[in-house]
Amino acid sequence: MQLAGKRIIVTGGARGIGAAVVKAFVEEGAYVVSLDLGEAALMTGDGGGWAHTRVCDIADSQSVDAAFAWANERLNGLDVLVHAAGIAPNASADSITLDEWEKVFAVNTRGTFLTNRAAYELLKGSGGRIINFASAAGVIGQPGKAHYAASKGAVLAWTRTVAREWGPLGITVNAIAPAMWTPMYEATRASMSTEQLQQHDAYMTRQVPIGGQLGEPARDLAPVLVFLAGDGSRFVTGQTLMIDGGMLMLS
Ligand SMILES: NC(=O)c1ccc[n+]([C@@H]2O[C@H](COP(=O)([O-])OP(=O)(O)OC[C@H]3O[C@@H](n4cnc5c(N)ncnc54)[C@H](O)[C@@H]3O)[C@@H](O)[C@H]2O)c1
Numbered sequence: 001m002q003l004a005g006k007r008i009i010v011t012g013g014a015r016g017i018g019a020a021v022v023k024a025f026v027e028e029g030a031y032v033v034s035l036d037l038g039e040a041a042l043m044t045g046d047g048g049g050w051a052h053t054r055v056c057d058i059a060d061s062q063s064v065d066a067a068f069a070w071a072n073e074r075l076n077g078l079d080v081l082v083h084a085a086g087i088a089p090n091a092s093a094d095s096i097t098l099d100e101w102e103k104v105f106a107v108n109t110r111g112t113f114l115t116n117r118a119a120y121e122l123l124k125g126s127g128g129r130i131i132n133f134a135s136a137a138g139v140i141g142q143p144g145k146a147h148y149a150a151s152k153g154a155v156l157a158w159t160r161t162v163a164r165e166w167g168p169l170g171i172t173v174n175a176i177a178p179a180m181w182t183p184m185y186e187a188t189r190a191s192m193s194t195e196q197l198q199q200h201d202a203y204m205t206r207q208v209p210i211g212g213q214l215g216e217p218a219r220d221l222a223p224v225l226v227f228l229a230g231d232g233s234r235f236v237t238g239q240t241l242m243i244d245g246g247m248l249m250l251s
Contacts, residue, residue, distance in 0.1 A: 001047045002230050004029035007075035009068070011035045011058055011115055012085030013051070016182030017133070020217035021082055021225050026051050028226055033071035036085065058085045058111035068118035078122035080129040080229045083115045086152075088135075088184050090191045093146035101147050108151035112158055116173070120166060127170020131228055132159050134175040134240060136248040144191075156240060163238030172237040174228060179244030180221055181214040210245035220245070 008025055012018035013034030022034050026043050032051035034040065040053035052074055056067035072078065087107045091100060112132055119130055137145055138152030156175055163173040192200060205212040215221060221243050227233055228241075242248050 001029035001049075002226050003049070004047065006030040006079045006229060007077050008032045008080040008082065008229060009035060009071050009075075009078060009115075009119065010051075010082045010084060011056070011111075012083075012133075013053065014038055014040055016084075016184055017178060017180055017217045017221060018082070018084040020222045021084065022051050024218065024222035024226055025049065025229065030229070031075055033067075033074060035067050035071075058083075058115055059106040061114055064111075064114040064118055068115075068122065072122055077126070078119060078128060079126075080131070081115060081119035081123075082131045082225060082229065083112060084133045085111060085115075086133055086184075088145060088148045088188065090144050090188065091147065092144060096147050104147040104151050105154075108148070109154045109158075112155050116158070116162060120162075120171065123171050124166075124169050128172075129229055129233070130162070130166075130171060130173040131225065132173070132175045134159065134177050136177045136179065136242070136244065139177065139240070139248065139250070159240075160238045167237055170234075172234065174236060174238070175240045176221075176225075177240055177242045177244060177248060178217075178221055179208065179214045179242075179247045180217045182217060185214055204247075208245040208247045215243070215245055 008030050010018050010022050013022040014036035025032050026045040026049040029047040029049045034051050034053045035056035043051040054067050054070050057063045134155045135152040137149035138156050142149045159173050159175040224243050
């Protein structure tokens with residue numbers, strides 16, 4: 001049990017990366033509150049861990065504050081926030097409407113601000129971990145998702161800044177740039193033509209040294225999050241961790 005008794009909030013816990021992380025945390029003995037747009041059943045693990053779900057719209061200030069108050073009551077404090085909720089719609093840069101731009105920034109960027117701010121209030125006395133989800137798109141760009149890329153670039157800048165501001169309180173803040181096969185990726189694939197898909201798959205074969213395609217969240221990402229949520233990562237902060245099979249290599 002690497003996370004026995006750790007009190008953790010996971011946003012976006014209903015599916016994809018968030019769901020895999022919630023399951024791994026429960027199996028490692030953590031107490032988890034999973035926040036997402038819909039309800040889910042109580043999950044329990046053999047080692048005493050559990051996960052309750054609470055409905056929350058991370059783009060809405062009142063919803064976030066109410067959900068964190070609810071979580072604080074059940075968890076009796078907080079050790080870790082994993083903020084995985086996000087959206088990644090497709091649109092060429094010249095066709096993005098103002099509403100689409102505002103929606104992406106409301107969920108991905110405002111949502112990061114609101115959830116991190118709420119976590120800070122619970123962590124500032126004791127220290128802890130905040131793990132945000134950025135994207136390679138926020139580093140190198142992603143054609144067809146300019147609003148998404150811009151919102152994730154903002155998540156990276158926010159993460160580095162609060163890592164500096166909150167570090168003296170013992171709060172580490174890191175960002176993940178994942179490459180995982182999830183419903184979000186399935187939606188991106190579904191938006192491609194047959195020819196685009198063939199080109200994309202050929203590109204991934206060349207670009208990802210480990211396996212030639214996106215990873216599997218339970219196998220390839222959740223164990224890294226177990227480490228980052230634990231005591232062993234106390235000296236890691238302000239970093240962008242690419243958990244992507246080597247897809248994006250920066251010096
Ligand atoms: N899958 C990848 O390869 C990849 C790559 C780069 C970045 N990311 C980032 O990782 C995170 C998780 O991605 P995923 O692939 O698991 O996505 P996903 O779409 O499969 O799951 C996202 C979850 O977030 C929830 N969510 C969306 N909007 C919400 C809101 N307003 N309030 C609360 N919950 C909301 C959804 O209901 C869903 O359960 C996202 O932030 C995404 O941008 C993923």
